[in-house]
Amino acid sequence: MAEVKVHGIFAGPFNKRVELALKLKGVEYEYIEEDRSNKSAELVKYNPIYKQVPVLVHNGKPICESLIILEYIDETWESAAPLLPNDPYQRSIARFCANLIDDKLMGAMYKVCYGKGEEKEKGLDEVSEVLKYLDNELQDKKFFGGDNIGFLDIVASYIALWFGAIQEAIGMELLTKQKFTKLSKWIDEFLCCGIVMEHLPTRESLVPLYIAQFEAAKASS
Template structure:
């Protein structure tokens, strides 16, 4: 018989895994978290996600689902109590998906370019990242959160930026956002990180920075392939 309850196969520092956890917490859903070692994935993860073999995977009463943005939408639809995550209006909902896709395609790539670059290449990558972040920031105009006055789907989708942008700035020794260049985004970083559901599930800063410092050095020195 299928296992009852909610189980999330993730990884303590993965932005994709964190966004699924934040969504579960926003709905007040009890869940078991399985912290996967991605170099030695559990048989259960491989059984539940044989297609991409990636985390996160949400198993709800034994039924698995992969892809973090799809998981967030599922959580909102499967548990209708509590705060809504997706916008009610169909146009706002479609727009939120559009911006989440923009962030997955453009911002993720721009951030990894900064993560992996040095010298002149780093300078160019920083400029590119600033432009992409400014485009996203436009969506905050006149609002406290991307979702309006309350945290919603797009906030969860791009919430990892509030952790990763300052971390990458420190690791690469660069400034990407400041009060002049991206005032709304910086304000949103603070607001997002101080939300109860988010605050209660953040990776330990020292551990996060140490892991990424090491990973970045390995990528730059060619000991680790980009994106692994």
Template sequence: MGEVKVHGIFAGPFNKRVELALKLKGIKYEYIEEDRSNKSDELVKYNPIYKQVPVLVHNGKPICESIIILEYIDDTWENNTIPLLPKHPYQRSMARFLAKLIDEKLMGAMYKVCYGKGEEREKGCDETFEVLKYLDNELQNKKFFGGDSIGFVDIVASYIALWFGAIQEAIGMELLTEQKFPKLSKWIDEFLCCRIVKENLPNREVLVPLYKAQFAAATQKASS
């Protein structure tokens, strides 16, 4: 199906979604590491508006934004293994809704938790709990959000499975616990134990010091 390239950054949760989807589909690709402080001419050309990763380049044509890329991968390689998105229109809509909930409301709430103070941080915690509770209920008795196999929502929620925990440790807070969110915690264990996931996501031990340094730098900048 032609040449496939992925522009990303080290341990980036958004480009890892794209890579995980390609791996699940069995699609070979070339990974191109980008430098946030010195973005390549190719990245700027392919994503001139945001100038951000991830960018998927398929046969010379760029696709931007991880959610859009996931849908493109599923549509382009629909005959490769199990589809990422459900076939039923309602289920597809719900999958898109959950992805949007994670990317916008949950990540927005976590930004307040990490960088806010006082009431803003408390509000971020409340919003985080609200989303986590909703996702916990959505799992019901399913192994994955996609059912018996990893699907679209599971890939998007990889942020919760790995990066969320690293952020918790870096800021010294426990927001997602097994006691509070048993189904979500069980899903995390199932997801991270999958061979393809283990082989293609970074280690939490690598992420924690990165986040600690990032938060420390932000704190120092705010106080200077």
């Protein structure tokens, strides 16, 4: 039997992607909790460049970066619950949207949370732009992956859960049902899935963490 380990942190959106993909594939794994302030020798060994989670270790071989890990999981356990679309064009769209979330949306949210004046306003505009694009991309589908949770749904779990917790922590409502109807419906569908409910942390557990993080940043500025 293959040995599979996941190095992560509590409620980390990136390692939760990896764990959710493994759960969907029915792959058993060992979870290893890391301490951000005291990283294990194993983590540093497996990811010497970034020294960050997540790291998937499969039969002693480390794979780093969540998007790369998701594709590795899909290719390695290809017979169960395919994550990426079969069509090359649709695969390219899924990858583009995934990068849009990780690069532009998360970067924009950083500006919203920590920026001031024009920088914060620019962040708000960028957040709205990305959410609108993803809202349109859903079309009339239940999930980004169609009838079943796929690669982009897993990546967008950040929007379904962590994004909402950040909104609550900073006292702003950026993703509303009135403005982003399809995306809001997708969030409800996604969070109601049994495997998602069992695996992801609750919003209630995330909000205090973000409040503490933002207050600490404000105190040190």
